[in-house]
Amino acid sequence: MSNENAQIIEKPSAHPLWKEFAFSMKRLFKNPLTIIGASIILFFLILAIFAPLLAPPPRPFDPYLMPHKGWDMTPSPPSADNWLGTLPSQYDILYGIIWGTRNAFRIGLAVVAANLIVGLILGALAGYFGGIVDEIIMRIADIFYAIPTLVMAMALVVAIGRGLTSIVLVLIILGWPTYTRVIRSDILVIRNMDYIMAARASGVSHLRIIMRHIMPNSVFSIIIVASMNVGVTILVAAALSFLGLGSDTGYADWGAMVSTCRDFIVGPPENRLAYWYLVFIPGFTIALFVLGWNLLGDAIRDVFDPRMRRR
């Protein structure tokens, strides 16, 4: 038995958690898609953080209101004054994109964080305890699944009253079943592992088993789902805004910006593409944002999914 142990030579090293993290990061950045995804998100993050510098708000107490010069309903194309052109009523598109980024992060992260917390708690209860608790939680989740999300979201937003806050609230209400399902299915697998049995045989309490064994082993798939869902959330919020359920004209929200341009998607007969910048710029921004989160989510899965990891 001594030679078996001789293989392990003790060397002074960093904390193993840090070693694991460094290993994960190394794996993460081997994938070119990660770099693309991370760069996109980083780009948006910089936009969001430095928004006050990049586009100084004329009224600092209300920066999300886009400044505009005059009420001319005809949008103007990109120019020296308005680099990306203006919306109808002369709202500056560049300003809208920059402050809209901040807005997108606010919406996406708030919704996903709230969903994550609710999903973790409900999923842990359903998965770990099973039985009647499981039945009740999962049947309610099934009811949510049975109704098309967008239709349900529209109905709820109309009921609460239109506006961005309502959209966020409704997405929080509707989003939890996916998270609960994912976390529950993971816990169902982990619950029967021998190390859970061993912990129970030592008299470890349920709460401690959930916090110390089950969560660390099941939290990664939910993080993957969450990172992908930041983009999806923005997409749904934009769709609702486009349908006119979002904020008022002039608010720096990508969906609302596309919405104000509804009448200008197709230009006059002599030049159908005259207003291309109106829909294209906010639309492309939304697409890029969603793509960034999806790529990042994919990459995170490749690295953190325990099934794809080395043993």
Place this chain on the structure above:
Amino acid sequence: MSDTLLDIRDLYKYYPVTGGVFRKHVADVKAVDGVNLQIKRGECVGLVGESGCGKTTLGKTILRLHESTSGRIYFDQNPDKIEEVERLLAAPETAGQAKAALAEMDITKMDGTRLRALRRQMQIVFQDPSNSLDPRMLIRDIIAEPLEAQNLVKGADVDKRVLELLDIVGMGTGHLKRYPHEFSGGQRQRIAIARALATNPKFVVMDEPTSALDVSVQAQILNLLKKLQRDFQLTYLFVTHHLLVVKYTSDRIVVMYLGKVVENGPTKQIFEKPLHPYTKALLSAIPVPDPTTKREKIILTGDVPNPVNPPKGCRFHPRCSYAQEICRTQEPALDPTGMDGHTVACHRWKEI
């Protein structure tokens, strides 16, 4: 202090089978079906049987990792008191009086607080150490977990005790801040053993502790387990399907078939003179490392019957070459054979 450490009476563990839209209860898988078993202090009892005969379930039910369907499990109790409770239970009119005593003495009916305190005394080592060690925990935290859960050691003493335990199982220092995947199978099993010993238990269920290991490592682990048993006066229930492992480690062998104990006796007697036809068949299947020996092999025909619907009478009769009419209709009881502590459940053990 009595001689018997663990006393199992009429233990049943049925898994319900549900069917239909409303999950109606349609049948039971009878994993453990009326087991009586006494384990003495310091003894190593080998529990053998085919896959699916309920041996692992029995081991886990003793530790209440599975809830039993019915039956009593007494651990480290006064035998007079056990007899008194059993007497009260036997008569329907006095059975109610036994309730309070059972809540104190019977593992299957204890409340959380009592059970938690008892868990210090009973531990388990699982078959596959790559499943029984949390992949996201450091070795130090894995071994310290029972100590912390039981509030046995605090602060800096935890590290000291963990190192001591690692030393006991023959691992060097310097492993504290490592993850399980950095170790070989044998080392992982040593870590699992260290964890089981952390609270200084009296009784350890060994659930096929060597089945997932290389043969060379198996021997090391078996020797370690034997040494630990001597050093710490441990009592083992050694669950395995490997008869030679049992022969090497155990003082007594219990043979299970379809949820029932069919033979129970000292290792030497079982190997020299097995009485139950099933035990005979099991023993004849052990390979002999000598190609020139000619032995009579008893080949069992057919599969193990479905434990949802076991055969009537003796459960072994469809596969038994000695079966007679009585075997098909009457279930044999576990009878003493007159030899020292040897019992067998067969109608015809005297003749065959």
